[in-house]
Amino acid sequence: MAKRKVHRRARKVLGEEPLALVWCGLRKDIPRPPKDVHRAAGKGRLKPGRHWLFYAGLVLAAVIIIPWFLVDKLDELLTSKRARQELLGRRADGASEPQRAHGDRHRLPEPSDDVFDGDWTLTAGRLLLRWYGQSPNLRRLLLLTDDRICLAASPGRRLSPTKADDFDIVTEFAHGEVRIHREPGQRHFFLRFSDGSWLNQGRLADNEDAERFLKAISG
Structure with missing residues (x-):
């Protein structure tokens, strides 16, 4: 379970107590975008930094x-x-x-099979293009409040999900801009954005926090 300093940092960056939080990450590597799309987005990192x-x-x-x-x-x-x-x-x-x-x-991939919907011009694709530019670590802390869904990241390559206290919010959305969908019985979920794009999230870091988070989004 995340230590007190994780929750203390979460309260500081949010300005309020989160309803739920969990460290998560992409379920697969980021697919390689077309060269012109990658160049237009600044040719950012597409893989995590390694120690x-x-x-x-x-x-x-x-x-x-x-x-x-x-x-x-x-x-x-x-x-x-x-x-x-x-x-x-x-x-x-x-x-x-x-x-x-x-x-x-020849079965068409379902949302749970891939990283995102495949359109680099929509919200999920644009978020992936700057994913490792925000942090070289593959994990993001997903924070829920009454009116926001926020992604926070740690600046370092190495991360202890239960003890991290150096993360900052890198992306946030109002509840009307994104919703969290969990397939019944699955330990992963995906973010569905208002423009129709989606982003698959898995690799939940801590069992206790994960169960509490999954319960919160299923209720």
Whole structure:
């Protein structure tokens, strides 16, 4: 659960007590926008900033994983003939399924499947274009009040959701400009803006705060 200093900071930046708050983040990476759109928006960062230990970890993982990967691929080559035979057998058994599988591959993405609605000119798209320009950290603190929905961010790359006390509001909307929609039974939600765009939010940071927040938006 978020510590007192998180709530104290929230009261300070809002000027009032929040009804609910939760640290959340994008459920997937920001898709790459068209070059002209990205250039017009100032060519801002589209990925979170990483601590140097992250890159050191990647190098260490590569030293361990690449040899294992090569051995695994060699094993696949040695057993490929048997695998192809088994695959052909499964396809023969499932000959009645192709039409349904084809339909699944061409299913249009639902709001819960993607980061946003796909239109970079609308509110959600414009917000994504400056997402990491406001903070290199992927998390945002979502704050609810009686008449506002606010997103706050910490300026640092590293963040402790239960202890952060250096965040500021980077974006806010009146309740008439955005509403929060949660699909029944899901631990994520998306913001629906008045222009029809939407932004998917997940990666809820703290179980207790998350449950309280999800209960508040479902009531």
